[in-house]
Each structure stands twice: as structure tokens, then as C-alpha cells.
Amino acid sequence: MKLGYHIGYWSSGPPEGALEAITTAERLGFDSVWTAEGYGSDALTPLAWWGSATERVTLGTNIVQMSARTPTATAMAALTLDHLSGGRFVLGLGASGPQVVEGWYGQPYPKPLARTREYVDIVRQVVAREAPVVHAGAQYQLPLRGGTGLGKPLKSTVHPLRSRIPIHLAAEGPKNVALSAEICDGWLPLFFSPKSDAFYRAALEEGFAARADDMPGGREDFEVAASVPVIVHDDVEQAAAMIKPSLALYIGGMGAKEVNFHHDVFARMGYADVADTVQDLYLAGRKDEATAAIPTSLVEDTALIGPPAKIRDELQAWEETVVTTLLVRGDAATLRRVADVLG
Known part of the structure; x- marks a missing residue:
């Protein structure tokens, strides 16, 4: 892994x-x-700025929000x-x-799967640069329908370094996870747990x-890069306490009560x-109580915390899942300690 x-x-x-953490990671x-x-x-500017100090590591966005940019603008940045x-x-x-898409970007949220499918198709066309880009979808039209009538299909002036740039999809629900396996090269899960491996494995198989049949890649090349908190600490409860406030935010406050994918x-x-x-x-504004209501077992199901021996022992369960990469956070010192335990 x-x-x-x-x-x-x-x-x-x-x-x-x-920057020190990035170069240390490399x-x-x-x-x-x-x-x-x-x-x-934004995700793109820091990646370019700090990434310029690296020579080997893959540089990825996790994630670029689709509503923030048109598909062609995202494809231009990718090129x-x-x-x-x-x-x-x-x-x-x-x-x-919907909270961010409609509240921040002022874009409609309905039919996110259909929108994703069209978005990825357009990005693929731009990057491949085989012909002027044409797309007549329900979400996107190139050229635009109902405009001045002067728009015409265009092809990127920039020739791609690679005709196919890997696309990974962030997804939590089963239909979206399946879509990642159907049209993308990887899946970016959040709050993955080895306990849920069979559920997600079935969704990926559906995709x-x-x-x-003519799409490059497949099961053998598919990447699953999961964000997993890793805290090396002699006291498990203290380690869990470092993660619980963030979990309370995502479970309780990210999105509306009716629509919160993290809660689900x-x-x-x-x-x-x-x-x-x-x-x-x-x-209800009782954030401290919300944090206290999270059991340590929930943290342990989605993170690797505690003494080195405990983490190494629990890592085996992760290695048997669909996950191919563990994405960890922290400063340079944290990364050195994590590498020592997991390496």
C-alpha cells in the first residue's frame, strides 16, 4: 500500500x-x-506553487469542485x-x-451524477485533442444552444503532454462510487472503513x-486513494480526541439536515x-456535546491511532481492502513518524 x-x-x-512537509514527503x-x-x-494554485519544488511525486487535486469551473476550464488547468x-x-x-454548490457558486445542484458524467466526457475530449470539442448534453452544451449562434466547436491550442490524464472521482454514495469505476481511473473516498469494504467493493464492481470495452484501464489499474487520519500516540483516547471535533463537523455540520452525505x-x-x-x-449549536457524543470506536473504524504496535496490527485490515493509497496529513515531523510506523 x-x-x-x-x-x-x-x-x-x-x-x-x-512546503517543508511536501518536500519531506517526497x-x-x-x-x-x-x-x-x-x-x-483553491486546489490548483497551491499544487502548482508548492509542487514546483518536487521532482518525483504525483501531484493531485482532492478535490477540484466541478461547479467552480466549466469542464473546459478544468481541462485547461489539467493540460x-x-x-x-x-x-x-x-x-x-x-x-x-448543495450547500456549497448553490450557496457559494450559485450553480444548480440537482442530478450530480448526470452532471459528473457529462463533465468528465468533456474534459476527456479536451485532453485527447482528437477533434474540436462537441457536447450536446442536458447539463452542458458545446457550442452553447440558444446563444448568439456564433459559437463554434474549438480544439485546444495547447497540445497535451499526455493524451489521457488520470481522473479520480470523490464519492461517498454507492451510485457515485460505481460511476468512478465506470468512467474514471480512480476513486477518492472519505471516511473509508475496512468494515465497509464489501459494500464499496460491490459498488465498484457494478461500475x-x-x-x-474500449476504455483504457480497469480493475488492475484502478487507484483508490483514501484520506485516513494516522496519529501515533501512546494514549488512544487522547489520539481520538484530536480527530473527534473534525468528525463532529462533517457528520453534524457539513450540509443540511436533509442532505449530508458524510452523515450517511x-x-x-x-x-x-x-x-x-x-x-x-x-x-443546535452544541458543538462540544456533539464532539463528546462520538465514540472512540467510530474513530478507530476510520483512522489509525494509538501506539505503533497497535497501528501496525490494524494496518493489515486496510491492506486487505480496495484501498491502494493511504493519504495522511500533518507537518513534516508527523510525516516522518508516520513513515517510520507504516513504512
Whole structure:
């Protein structure tokens, strides 16, 4: 199993020591470095800026939000970064949720799977550069229908370094996970648990079965890069306490009560009552109580925490899942310690 470093998105400003952590990850033999975006920092600029200090690691977005850019704009960025990195770029895409899509980007959220399918098709066309891009979909039209009538199909002026840039899809629900296996080269899970491996494996198999026969890649090449907190600490409860506030935010406060995909992940994992309690408390403004309502067992199901021997023992369960890469976070010192335990 490979290791990757996930910088994540910024909070109030750039994460301190990010460049040192990235270069440390490369020196330690990490396979990849990833950036993210929410509704503050973007994913592409930090990847280009900090990625320029690397020579070997794969540089990926986890994730670029589709509603933030048209498919052709995203494809332009992918072409550019792939050239600048010498063919090391991976495009990680995600639909995000209605709170951000409609509240921040002012774009409609309905039919995210159909939108994703069309989006990926357009990006593939731009990168392949085999012909002017044409797409007559329900979500996107190139050229645009109902405009001035002056638009015409265009082909990128930039020739691709690679005619096929890997595309990974962030997904949590079974239909979206299946879609990643059908049309993409990888899946970017969040809150993955070895307990849920059979569920996700079945969803991926459904997608592989629907994959076009002439589409490159497949099961043998498919990447699953899971964001997994790893905290090496002698006290398991103290380690869990470092993660619980973030879990409370995602379970309770990311999205609306009616639509929160993170909440649903934990409900499927067997923590439906816990997830409901955390959500009710969080939305009522009782964040400390929401955090306290998360059992350590839930943390241990989705993270590797505790003394080195415990982590090494539990790692075996992860190695038997569909996950091919563990994406970890932290500063340079944390990465060195994680590499020592997991390496």
C-alpha cells in the first residue's frame, strides 16, 4: 500500500510548513501529494506553487469542485499542470454538496451524477485533442444552444503532454462510487472503513461491469486513494480526541439536515443513532456535546491511532481492502513518524 500526503484546504490562511512537509514527503518516498478546495483557497494554485519544488511525486487535486469551473476550464488547468509537472498530474474531481454548490457558486445542484458524467466526457475530449470539442448534453452544451449562434466547436491550442490524464472521482454514495469505476481511473473516498469494504467493493464492481470495452484501464489499474487520519500516540483516547471535533463537523455540520452525505456514510457503517445525535447537537449549536457524543470506536473504524504496535496490527485490515493509497496529513515531523510506523 502506497502513502500519499494530503495538504487539504486552508483554514484562515496557508498551512504553516506546507512546503517543508511536501518536500519531506517526497524524500520519505511518499507516492503522491494532494490539495483541496472548499470555499476559500483553491486546489490548483497551491499544487502548482508548492509542487514546483518536487521532482518525483504525483501531484493531485482532492478535490477540484466541478461547479467552480466549466469542464473546459478544468481541462485547461489539467493540460497546463500536466506540462509543468512533466506528466505527474492527476485530476481529482468532486460534485461537493448543495450547500456549497448553490450557496457559494450559485450553480444548480440537482442530478450530480448526470452532471459528473457529462463533465468528465468533456474534459476527456479536451485532453485527447482528437477533434474540436462537441457536447450536446442536458447539463452542458458545446457550442452553447440558444446563444448568439456564433459559437463554434474549438480544439485546444495547447497540445497535451499526455493524451489521457488520470481522473479520480470523490464519492461517498454507492451510485457515485460505481460511476468512478465506470468512467474514471480512480476513486477518492472519505471516511473509508475496512468494515465497509464489501459494500464499496460491490459498488465498484457494478461500475467496472458498465465500463466501456474500449476504455483504457480497469480493475488492475484502478487507484483508490483514501484520506485516513494516522496519529501515533501512546494514549488512544487522547489520539481520538484530536480527530473527534473534525468528525463532529462533517457528520453534524457539513450540509443540511436533509442532505449530508458524510452523515450517511457513518449511518451505513452502523452508527446511525450516533450520527443522528451528533447532527442534532451540532445543528443546535452544541458543538462540544456533539464532539463528546462520538465514540472512540467510530474513530478507530476510520483512522489509525494509538501506539505503533497497535497501528501496525490494524494496518493489515486496510491492506486487505480496495484501498491502494493511504493519504495522511500533518507537518513534516508527523510525516516522518508516520513513515517510520507504516513504512
